[in-house]
Amino acid sequence: MATIRDVARAAEVSIATVSRALNGSARVSEATRQRVGAAADALDYWPNGAARSLSTRRTHTLGVLLPDLHGEFFSEVIRGLDHAAREQSFQTLISSSHADTDTVLSAARSMQGRIDGLVIMSPDAGSAHGIDRIKQTFPVVLLNPRFDVTGCSAVSIANFDGAYSATGHLLALGHRHIATLAGPAGNADAAERLRGYRDALRNAEVEPSSALEFRGDFTEASGYEIVEEIVRQGSLPSAVFAANDSMAVGLVSALALRRIQIPRDLAVVGFDDIAIARYLSPPLTTVHVDAYELGARAVRLLISSLRSDGPPESKHEVLPAPLVVRDSCGSRLIARGSASRRDSRPVRKRTRPHPNQAGGPQP
Amino acid sequence: MATIRDVARAAEVSIATVSRALNGSARVSEATRQRVGAAADALDYWPNGAARSLSTRRTHTLGVLLPDLHGEFFSEVIRGLDHAAREQSFQTLISSSHADTDTVLSAARSMQGRIDGLVIMSPDAGSAHGIDRIKQTFPVVLLNPRFDVTGCSAVSIANFDGAYSATGHLLALGHRHIATLAGPAGNADAAERLRGYRDALRNAEVEPSSALEFRGDFTEASGYEIVEEIVRQGSLPSAVFAANDSMAVGLVSALALRRIQIPRDLAVVGFDDIAIARYLSPPLTTVHVDAYELGARAVRLLISSLRSDGPPESKHEVLPAPLVVRDSCGSRLIARGSASRRDSRPVRKRTRPHPNQAGGPQP
DNA sequence: TTGTAAGCGTTATCAA
């Protein structure tokens, strides 16, 4: 492997001149620049990144700490992160499966000297102290955090607003007996979505009732099982707001088995807008979460605080979560005036041909 | 930020001793080890990764170059890569959107000094030369490549076998008039799948006919549109093998609109087993591709060739692509004897509760 | 415009 010394020798200049020539410094004559360039090409010189960042204290790399999520949401977040980073010619050092404070902290530690900043996704409340420590070493941006940290920017999902408008949609359609399939206790997103549901009800002068609040765990299985509970209660509600699409999918399957028709017998709204949502029968009305944008914004915030010296920035952006109206609530016309949008793309245009889709067999 | 010098000063030893103590060298007395540890803790010392890898020439990091894919497949590959890497305490430096040889080469170049090895996904045939260059700098593993490179391990998908068994399944069900919805010309996966389809036919003494080979581009839209073409031909085939699930999804939608019933009027098999496959009506029989495993194997191959010194390894693993029988071909009983498996998991168990699924709202 | 030399923060090789 050729080093800068080899290039210097070949071009008959000092290593300093090679460095300057290759990095486009102004203080180099055109002639030597040529000579150095030629020598570097001839030797096929690849500068050593570690040496460079040791010297410059910059790595042009962003660290990313993720929980052990998978599926489309996660993939889209990464894509957003990576694209935004690439746009600014940053690379991304990714490490996932970080559940608790300790693993987050040790991963951050092991990235010291190799990243310029760090994006931490969905840290649990316990990690607040760890993050305080990390942000002394490099700028940190939190992705959908369960808490606020001063001196730290963050991007999160409009859980409350999304749930509020989903429930509002049902109310606008005339429903008054609206159940919710809530997420697990202790989960911050779940809590916010539940709060949005309740507030929307109260705003319509419907008192939330614990008899209509079913507790799931965000899995499809729990959505499926909850149907038994609901049915056992005797009187069916006229609508259900599921705190995520996975549970809605389970719910829909179980309803189909019991021949309970959607939306005639029961209207259903979900949250997340996962890919499957529009393939359910009927296509699921749900709250759209733009995972790609979530990642992209986090990177933009991080790079901006990288560039700004001075006190650490701490902007907290909230990503809008708009309602996407499909067919699972019926009477779609009524929804017109609301902030929702009707998803009426014809089937054949459902998937926009993606730049690379023709390049690989994968969907 | 405390450096090794600060720790040395605090512990009243030399920096060499600090390094030895912290890296668990045997040649350190228990007493000084304690003292150094205490000093490091007190100063909250984080070793600098760049300095360390400059000195050791090891980075404990794997580079990953990806095309601009997205969606579940891509996400699963990354998850497989990352998990396998983490298992061996490696981190992953990811860079996507690499379409052509030049971007692949320059990305690899910019990783020099910061990675120990590189996984390159789906490089196009043109990059063969670039990869020859890259593998002189660090070990390379190819993920589903369009070609073989000596001195380079690779993992690829059993495209031929998968297509062969999908078509074989249709033949076993008694179909003789089997069309295929092929992928784009020039795409290696598409070509292999087409070859598998043809071979299966020939093996059953059915001569492949170009009139039954329709050309799509792996998008849902193209699957949708092809139905018109097929119908225009007059006589409907009795079965279709779609070279990927996206096209199968489009196909199914278009057939539903024309009231052509699956599998009664037309049997359909796909390829990839994307998440949506089992939600189609009827659930799609398709060839399963384990994207997670694809990534994990690539990393294992890479790490193994990292550890082995000597000539570069060049194992080429092929990931099996088993047929998953659902309902889109009917008469499922006949398939018993074949190498396929019947997917009969009940709806409520479709999604295995995932370790973290209870920790985030995302599917 | 170019060269010399001092870092950057580690690890590794010697002696002691």
Next chain:
DNA sequence: TTGATAACGCTTACAA
């Protein structure tokens, strides 16, 4: 068992 000190490969004052 420890300590000097020389790498590692690069950038960047400071001199020339």
